[in-house]
Amino acid sequence: MDKIINNELFVKSLEIYENKRFNEYDALKPFTPSESFIKKMDKLIKSQSNYFYKATRTKARKVAAVLVAAIVLTASAMSVTAIRESILGFFISHTSEVDVIEYNNEKPESYPKTLNEHFTPSYIPEGYKLEDETFDSTSRELYYVKGENYIDFEQFTKAEYSSASDSEFSAPEKVTDNGMEYIMRTDEDMVMLVWEDKGYVFEMTGFVDKDEMFKIARSVKAGEVK
Amino acid sequence: MLTLYLSLTDSENNKDKFEKIYKNYSALMLSRAYEILRDRGLAEDATHNAFVRILKNIDKLDDSKSLKTKSYVMIVLENTAKTMYVKRSRQKIYELNESVPNTVSVERETETKLTAEIVAEKIAELPEKYRDIIVLKFLNGLDDGEIASALGISRTAVRKRLQRSREKLRELMGGISFG
Structure with missing residues (x-):
């Protein structure tokens, strides 16, 4: 059985690490800001009240969405040429650190603007328990946990969907299972599926094998909005 | 009012x-x-x-x-x-x-107790994105959504990085876990 570090010692070690890191910043050269930067910051300080709101899952996604860059996705998934490629109606932008997937909203008037139904997997692998459920009018997340492993199931309106994840995942591939088309990416022991169905986008990431992920995806059913 | x-x-x-x-x-x-x-x-x-x-x-x-x-x-x-x-x-x-050498030396042959200094040294060996996650989660006490907002990534990515940071740090510390 693993030994576990005392929490107090761990936090102290983080403090030691951060203090060392900041000591190294003494070597940084001083920077004199321009007049325009000072004015811009002055304006930001004066208009602060426009920004005061709690970070929500939706807002975190919107922040993530600004990472979208015009990049091509090649078979090797490592190119940074300025073209964005579409797979199954999704745009995927790739950098060396982060990938961003968005839905290609060419006809936004034809999609639900809010979640009119809440979709939920009716099958979850043994041992996983629902730990957290959060939702708003345009996105919903179910977070299942088993020890240190998890399965994260999310539903979005098409306009809302934007997902930024580490580029350690494999190049996205199109996969068909039971008549449904998915974008699938894998990384060591994780599988990510993204798909579009009934006017919504779904993303699921989990520490189970592909077969189990597809089994979960096939079990997703519509239910009433809570 | x-x-x-x-x-x-x-x-x-x-x-x-x-x-x-x-x-x-x-x-x-x-x-x-x-x-x-x-x-x-x-x-x-x-x-x-x-x-x-x-x-x-x-x-x-x-x-x-x-x-x-x-x-x-x-x-x-x-x-x-x-x-x-x-x-x-x-x-x-x-x-x-x-560019700055690690100035903390560890006397491995005499060190028998895990100290905060040694753990700090191990944290410094992690890739930067894993260090950031650990600092934001355990030093700043932020939840996954707040970390996602700070770093401009998804919550899924936050959880994945946290998972990986645990694994890497456990490896570096010879099987000892944290958090």
């Missing part, structure tokens, strides 16, 4: 806090952003963008001079600057830390 007064007071406190953070850290943020981006205009843009992100989570920050606040501010700044850098270039980002 009381609710409105309290929300205004809260707002005033946050405004005051933000102004103090700007006064205490803007010089350091600009220098660090310039170190990463090597361009004055971009360094200022990155710093401004970082302040916008910090503003969105200002109510989570405590005393502006605390180590927690400094950690949070610098992690947001560095991630903002690096994202900007990556979007413009394929070159590896210059890391100030890489």
Whole structure:
């Protein structure tokens, strides 16, 4: 059985690490800001009240969405040429650190603007328990946990969907299972599926094998909005 | 009426806090952003963008001079600057830390007890993105959504990084876990 570090010692070690890191910043050269930067910051300080709101899952996604860059996705998934490629109606932008997937909203008037139904997997692998459920009018997340492993199931309106994840995942591939088309990416022991169905986008990431992920995806059913 | 007064007071406190953070850290943020981006205009843009992100989570920050606040501010700044850098270039980002040798030596043959200094040394060996996650989660006490907002990534990515950071740190510490 693993030994576990005392929490107090761990936090102290983080403090030691951060203090060392900041000591190294003494070597940084001083920077004199321009007049325009000072004015811009002055304006930001004066208009602060426009920004005061709690970070929500939706807002975190919107922040993530600004990472979208015009990049091509090649078979090797490592190119940074300025073209964005579409797979199954999704745009995927790739950098060396982060990938961003968005839905290609060419006809936004034809999609639900809010979640009119809440979709939920009716099958979850043994041992996983629902730990957290959060939702708003345009996105919903179910977070299942088993020890240190998890399965994260999310539903979005098409306009809302934007997902930024580490580029350690494999190049996205199109996969068909039971008549449904998915974008699938894998990384060591994780599988990510993204798909579009009934006017919504779904993303699921989990520490189970592909077969189990597809089994979960096939079990997703519509239910009433809570 | 009381609710409105309290929300205004809260707002005033946050405004005051933000102004103090700007006064205490803007010089350091600009220098660090310039170190990463090597361009004055971009360094200022990155710093401004970082302040916008910090503003969105200002109510989570405590005393502006605390180590927690400094950690949070610098992690947001560095991630903002690096994202900007990556979007413009394929070159590896210059890391100030890489040029500074690790001055903590470990007397392995005599060390029998796990100390905070040794754990700190192991944390320093982690890839930067895993270190940032651990600092934000365990030193700053942020939840997954707040970390996602600070770093500009999804909650799924936050959880994945946390998972990986646990595995890596456990490896480095010979099977001992944390958190």
